[in-house]
Amino acid sequence: MRQTSMPPELRELATHLSSIEQVEVETDKPLGPCTSYRIGGPTAVWAAPRSEEGVRRVLAAVHAAGVPLFILGRGSNLLVSDRGWQGVTLYMGENFSGWEFQDEEAAVRAGTLWMDLIRDAVDRGMGGMELMAGIPGGIGGALRMNAGAFGREIEALTVEVAGCFPDGSPLTARRHDVNFGYRCAPQLERVVITSARFRFQPQDPRTLAARMNEIL
Numbered sequence: 001m002r003q004t005s006m007p008p009e010l011r012e013l014a015t016h017l018s019s020i021e022q023v024e025v026e027t028d029k030p031l032g033p034c035t036s037y038r039i040g041g042p043t044a045v046w047a048a049p050r051s052e053e054g055v056r057r058v059l060a061a062v063h064a065a066g067v068p069l070f071i072l073g074r075g076s077n078l079l080v081s082d083r084g085w086q087g088v089t090l091y092m093g094e095n096f097s098g099w100e101f102q103d104e105e106a107a108v109r110a111g112t113l114w115m116d117l118i119r120d121a122v123d124r125g126m127g128g129m130e131l132m133a134g135i136p137g138g139i140g141g142a143l144r145m146n147a148g149a150f151g152r153e154i155e156a157l158t159v160e161v162a163g164c165f166p167d168g169s170p171l172t173a174r175r176h177d178v179n180f181g182y183r184c185a186p187q188l189e190r191v192v193i194t195s196a197r198f199r200f201q202p203q204d205p206r207t208l209a210a211r212m213n214e215i216l
């Protein structure tokens, strides 16, 4: 961990966070390269957990320290100020990616690139997401704003969303409890989304691929 001239409470917190297993911590890390626009200043503290336990422990520590928290996904929909962020950035990107299909359902980690999941679903003949091909970013960011295209939103495939509240306590919500709206999910506003389960409809992979390629 690099040492910088940051406020003592942030330095202390960074030292504590770096003692948590499976959490990568950096200080004074430029955020620009983590976003599509590639501009913006540094975050005082950067924490990239690899496990749900890591997420919970980071959140509990940040909450107890009373330090501002920002959740960063794949950075496709963010413009970071040149002044940066005087708080903790919780990174939920490639460090928190991956998915597993079981029959018609997939359990997907929040940092998974949506497009990677869609391509795999299409190859497997699992339909429902192909119309949303081309939307950049990760699953967590997509759920947070109920992203969609061509009249179909991520809500339509969602079975369940899992995450943590700012104090680290867990949340599991069924689709109807989330109360998704047009490009919003009010119940998830203060939640760090860690994963979701989606249900697909089996279809001919060639039909799905044709539909996807028409959009891309």
Ligand SMILES: Cc1cc2nc3c(=O)[nH]c(=O)nc-3n(C[C@H](O)[C@H](O)[C@H](O)COP(=O)(O)OP(=O)(O)OC[C@H]3O[C@@H](n4cnc5c(N)ncnc54)[C@H](O)[C@@H]3O)c2cc1C
Pocket: 036, 070, 071, 072, 073, 074, 075, 076, 077, 078, 092, 110, 111, 134, 135, 136, 137, 138, 139, 140, 141, 142, 143, 144, 145, 146, 147, 148, 149, 191, 192, 193, 194
């Ligand atoms: C060129 C372009 C085209 C787009 N086209 C569409 C479109 O057709 N339809 C559409 O709906 N959207 C579209 N978007 C919006 C964008 O793709 C989505 O908002 C995307 O899903 C955001 O994901 P991300 O991982 O990049 O989030 P980020 O940009 O990293 O973050 C966006 C917001 O989500 C929050 N967030 C991210 N991850 C989590 C998490 N794990 N838990 C809680 N909150 C989180 C962040 O705090 C932030 O508030 C487009 C964006 C661009 C740049």
